[in-house]
Amino acid sequence: MPRASRRRGEAAQRHADTLRFVLFEARPAGLLFPQLVRASDLSPSQVRSGLACLRDVIASDGWPPLIWTRENGYQLGTEPAALEAHERAVVNEKLTEFRRFITGTVAPHAAAHPNDKWVRHIVAQLNSIESTLDLIATA
Missing domain, CATH: 1.10.287 (Helix Hairpins)
Known part of the structure; x- marks a missing residue:
């Protein structure tokens, strides 16, 4: 039986939900990766897995996009x-x-x-x- 992708597994989806909640709380500001790790109380590996899954969920559900900038870090639903x-x-x-x-x-x-x-x-x-x-x- 093939193993499910880590990006789409149950753990990754839980991490994605946590990150989405944290990013919505931070809006309109963004969070740099270390801030995201601290705010979510996840490990850096879990945050990476959650971000990958969150991008997939955003694409499939039509949610506001996740972007990253050097100045602001990760953000949801930013301006054009x-x-x-x-x-x-x-x-x-x-x-x-x-x-x-x-x-x-x-x-x-x-x-x-x-x-x-x-x-x-x-x-x-x-x-x-x-x-x-x-x-x-x-x-």
Whole structure:
């Protein structure tokens, strides 16, 4: 019998409920990770598991989004400007991650095996993803 994902297990769901309550109490301010650990009385591992589960629950139930900023930490239900800033930061982070993957792994693979069907396919797809993320980041 396969084990249930830690992100969707009963314990993670209890931790997510605790974190949601703590974050609603802190609104409109956010909580940094150490503050979230102290306020929830959960361990750092339990907070990470609860945050992952909370993101899943938020997505499935249509609740206000959970965002993180360096200045304010974790927040629920923020204003549109904060949501846009968070989305731009995530897109820029993913764009950097993709570019490093392309230049550090895929490009050397393509140089070593230029006639490989797989590498031609992945280069085309990743270039498309990079272009799309770049358009979003600069919009």
